[in-house]
Amino acid sequence: MKTISIMESHTSEAIQNFARKNYEIYVEHYRSRKLEPMPLKEFLKNYIS
Secondary structure, three states, X not given: OHHHHHHHHHHHHHHHHHXXXXXXXXXXXXXXXXXXXXXXXXXXOOOOO
């Protein structure tokens, strides 16, 4: 059981890191077009089920 919980938390952390990198790209893209990007919390909802 410990292995599963460790893997789940590691996977969750990896997904959050991936989402944050994507958010940075998203923000750059929107700001370059003078648009207002959505807040990080809203963006992360797309990655959290």
